Amino acid sequence: MIDSKVLFRAAIVGIVLQLALAAGAHYIAYVAKHYFLFGGMMIAATAGYLYGMGSGKGYFPGATGGAIIGGVCGLAGVCASVLMQDASQAIIPLFTAICVGTGAVGGLFGQMAAKLRSMGY
Numbered sequence: 001m002i003d004s005k006v007l008f009r010a011a012i013v014g015i016v017l018q019l020a021l022a023a024g025a026h027y028i029a030y031v032a033k034h035y036f037l038f039g040g041m042m043i044a045a046t047a048g049y050l051y052g053m054g055s056g057k058g059y060f061p062g063a064t065g066g067a068i069i070g071g072v073c074g075l076a077g078v079c080a081s082v083l084m085q086d087a088s089q090a091i092i093p094l095f096t097a098i099c100v101g102t103g104a105v106g107g108l109f110g111q112m113a114a115k116l117r118s119m120g121y
Contacts, residue, residue, distance in 0.1 A: 002065050006054035010065075014047030014073025022080040032086060037095075040077050044070035044099035045106035052110020056118070062111030063104045070103015071096055 021039045025032035031039075048066025055065060078095040081087045 003055040010047045010051040010069045015076045017043045018073045018077030026084045041102045044074050045102040048103035048106025049110040052107035053113045056114030062107040066107020067100045067104035071100040074099025
């Protein structure tokens with residue numbers, strides 16, 4: 001049901017981008033104040049989109065894989081932020097849950113893109 005090869009590739013992209021966002025938020029206060037949550041959500045959604053588009057196995061598997069990817073890369077980003085002492089540990093479950101939701105939505109849109117691509121659009 002879950003394509004592990006595509007899952008791994010999307011996870012690598014999401015984790016690298018989340019770590020770059022955490023590093024940027026550590027050194028630039030403006031990024032931390034205005035872009036950390038939105039950026040983390042967009043990265044999780046993009047990683048979910050990449051999974052859904054890459055696997056193309058259906059909407060439920062796309063959303064499930066996107067949720068897994070969103071949670072994994074969101075957890076990596078918020079843990080990096082906690083390790084750099086930019087956020088408290090209490091934010092870990094909330095940020096991870098938000099990234100799980102946005103990753104699932106990204107997986108749905110990725111599946112839609114895969115379906116459109118197979119139809120020739």
